[in-house]
Amino acid sequence: MSDAVFAVPYPVNLDLSGRRVLVVGGGAVAARKVAGLLRAGAVVTVVAPDAVPEIAEDPDVRWHAREYRRGEVASYRLAVVATDDPAVNAQVARDGDAANVFVNAADDPAHCSFILPAVVRRGDLMLTVSTNGRSPAFARWSRRRLESLFAPGHGDVVDVLSDIRDEVRAAHGTTQIDGWDEALDDGVIDLILAGEVDEARHRLRAALGLVPRSSAEELCS
Secondary structure: OOOOOOOOOOOOOOOOOOOEEEEEOOOHHHHHHHHHHHHOOOEEEEEOOOOOHHHHOOOOEEEEOOOOOOOHHHHOOEEEEOOOOHHHHHHHHHHHHHHOOEEEEOOOHHHOOOOOOEEEEEOOEEEEEOOOOOOHHHHHHHHHHHHHHOOOHHHHHHHHHHHHHHHHHHHHOOOOOOOHHHHHHHHHHHHHHOOOHHHHHHHHHHHOOOOOHHHHHHHHO
């Protein structure tokens, strides 16, 4: 691996539910990584001689109080390294390459095969920011801006749109129809954020051909 780890990064969301993930390191940074992995449903094992209480006392974490052993990353689907020892980072990265296991090394992009973006969550809405590993500080700054732009209510928008999407599929056999962009540009999001959910649903149904537009306008008047 080199400093130019990701010439063209490919963004993905991973389903880690029930999957084994290794975290190497037991400090505060490792604890934050562990917390995020647990929220994602991963089965987390930590390897570190010492660990902060957030790791050592968490019943959902399996902690091995020892150094990383060469090659053990092969037993996992994914690995995260959070140590201040470049030699450990390099060893886990080499082992991951050999075993086809993706590895992230905190603050060490040269030993990463994937990078972790800054994240804003609003219900099922997830907004991410990445600088391709070049400036985590700017990614965090951008995340704070997004936190101010997207309110908790934007998660409700996803819920409403998901319900209407199910209605569209039932009516048309597919959700890939015209009208989605126009509907969202027609004030629907603002209506949901204002609590006018029924009116938003009527407007969406009209824009997507689920009801005649005149009927929806009558209901919303």
